Amino acid sequence: MWGLDPAAWQAVILSLKVSAVAMLASLPLGILTAYALARWRFPGHGLLNGLVHLPLVLPPVVTGYLLLLAFGTQGPVGAFLEQLGLVFAFRWTGAALAAAIMCFPLMVRAIRLSIEAVDPKLEQAAATLGAPRLRVFLTVTLPLILPGILAGMVLAFAKAMGEFGATITFVSNIPGQTQTLPSAIYAFLQVPGAEPQAARLVLIAVAVAMGALILSEWLSRAIARRVAGA
Amino acid sequence: MMLDVAIRHRLPDFELDARFQAPAGVTALFGKSGAGKTTVVSTIAGLMRPDHARISVDGTTLIDSETGVNLPPHRRGIGYVFQEARLFPHLNVRANLLYGRRLSRRSGPPPRQIIQMLGIEHLLHRRPAALSGGEKSRVAIGRAILSNPRLLVMDEPLAALDQARKDEIMPYLERLRDQIGLPILYVSHALPEVARLATTIVLIDNGRVAAAGPAGEILCDPRHAPLLGSRQMGAILTARLSAQDADGLSRLDCATGPIWVPRVAAETGRTMRLRIMAHDVMLSLTPPQGISALNVLPARIVELHEDQDGVLVQLDTGGQGLLARVTARSAAALALRPGLQVHAILKAVSVTAANIGGAG
Known part of the structure; x- marks a missing residue:
């Protein structure tokens, strides 16, 4: 299809799967982290904030290497999870984990901003009307930050689609297993005569990224409208 | 409660x-x-x-x-x-x-x-x-x-x-x-x-x-004048709207007797709340004659309270408290003192709905 050979096509499908899983799996923790950073004051607040943002500033290859150390079959976490039947090293799940960690800062940032835009006085008002904390969150905070959550998801998805350094370091570049779209482009560029394949993948990558940016911009404008109550 | x-x-x-x-x-x-x-x-x-x-x-x-x-x-x-x-x-x-x-x-x-x-x-x-x-x-x-x-x-x-x-x-x-x-x-x-x-x-x-x-x-307590603002002092009376007179006045019955005010838009029988500001009450030693004020209540002076604006006079009109503001000069000229019988002339009465007794 579209002149893509099966390997390239496989890479696109895998990338979509990896990105969707990375985005959805990190969402609950992302919302919780964003809420904690926006609303709670606790010892270690700055440390948590730094830790969340670390993948944004670390060289991706460093993140990938650290993941390999921790989640490789010899690593402390990896060895433990392997007993539970969950293997990350050199599997597509590992690519999803790498993508999730790399896109986490973007997701948390978008959600945190939208939580900070919600007036805590509204949550206070809900409490005086008899709503326990969880209910206040579900009926007041969550609906008001929904556009921010969606924007965070879109950004995270786009970032996950483009993740390369950490992924290739952690799970390598195995066609059909861990070869995501960027890895496939990289692989095609290494082979003489495969540039047309690479170019098609590049177009797909650009389209996905642009679409995500436009969608997230539109959603963040929706937050402003919603919080202003229009 | x-x-x-x-x-x-x-x-x-x-x-x-x-x-x-x-x-x-x-x-x-x-x-x-x-x-x-x-x-x-x-x-x-x-x-x-x-x-x-x-x-x-x-x-x-x-x-x-x-x-x-x-x-x-x-x-x-x-x-x-x-x-x-x-x-x-x-x-x-x-x-x-x-x-x-x-x-x-x-x-x-x-x-x-x-x-x-x-x-x-x-x-x-x-x-x-x-x-x-x-x-x-x-x-x-x-x-x-x-x-x-x-x-x-x-x-x-x-x-x-x-x-x-x-x-x-x-x-x-x-x-x-x-x-x-x-x-x-x-x-x-x-x-x-x-x-x-x-x-x-x-x-x-x-x-x-x-x-x-x-x-x-x-x-109505002059001692609170500094906190409440002396211009804001005044009595609150409860009264029943008893009649709408033909000449555009409403008759309100309160503990001290009837009070007439310009037409109140409410049905007769309703309980109203009257506010009589201290600076809207004049005092006279004799029953006033030939004045335009409609409401004159006999009263007894309970206490005099001097402040920088003059004298606040606490009055008792048949069990109902009333407050009058007079100048220090008038207080001296009339020789106002506790126990004295006077006539309180109400220059203005503001009327709002409902009762001070509360619904509880």
Whole structure:
């Protein structure tokens, strides 16, 4: 299809799967982290904030290497999870984990901003009307930050689609297993005569990224409208 | 209903140490801005953690620092009308109004009655952003009532509104007091509102309760003039609208006898609240003749209270307190002294709906 050979096509499908899983799996923790950073004051607040943002500033290859150390079959976490039947090293799940960690800062940032835009006085008002904390969150905070959550998801998805350094370091570049779209482009560029394949993948990558940016911009404008109550 | 409050809390500028009781009806917490009123009510609602407090409503302890009881806000049953309406922007008026309803275990008035009383039937499907300031206030009041609270706290609900909006809301608040019978704790630094609504007044000064008692007594007690503002002193009388005379006057019967005022738009038989400002009362030693004032009440001087503006004269008119403001020169010229019989000439009487006795 579209002149893509099966390997390239496989890479696109895998990338979509990896990105969707990375985005959805990190969402609950992302919302919780964003809420904690926006609303709670606790010892270690700055440390948590730094830790969340670390993948944004670390060289991706460093993140990938650290993941390999921790989640490789010899690593402390990896060895433990392997007993539970969950293997990350050199599997597509590992690519999803790498993508999730790399896109986490973007997701948390978008959600945190939208939580900070919600007036805590509204949550206070809900409490005086008899709503326990969880209910206040579900009926007041969550609906008001929904556009921010969606924007965070879109950004995270786009970032996950483009993740390369950490992924290739952690799970390598195995066609059909861990070869995501960027890895496939990289692989095609290494082979003489495969540039047309690479170019098609590049177009797909650009389209996905642009679409995500436009969608997230539109959603963040929706937050402003919603919080202003229009 | 009885609210029992004792709070100690260290604030940046002073120490709050307030103890008072609020019976049924409207209890006004009156004091200057920054006197600690909002700290008191947010502590009652559980929105603030005080250094030390013991608060109970009808025997239910909300917080007691001694025993460690401290109910979270959602379990206190304290409805709160904030200065800003704080409506939920993503819900329409109807959903805002019904937000607390399912969460309450107490029963209360049916939503239809409240919606009608507040005159917001036509707004139910609008979003808060499409409401005027006065409409937002009314919806916020309705939302708090419909959560079926034990007690309604209103923290300067009118302060953010202009005079026209205040006049628009005031009758709704009077109806709320007289028809629903929900105890209200009303925070204000505007005496006209307090004089119109309160059945009990608690005067807060610098974090302490300076005085507390029935509204009529507090507003008529010259000792509170410095806190209330001497221009604001005056008596509150309860009267029954007994007749609408043909010449455009209304006759109101109160404990001291009939009082005539320009036509009051209300049906006869209704209980009205009269406010007679001290500076609207003149004194005469003899029954005045040939004057235009309609209302002259025989009175006995109880006490004279001198301040920088002159003399406040506390009067007794058949068991009803009245306050008159005269100059020091007049007081001397008439040789006013406690026990003296005088005639009080009322230059103006303001009439508002309903009774000082409260609905409780």
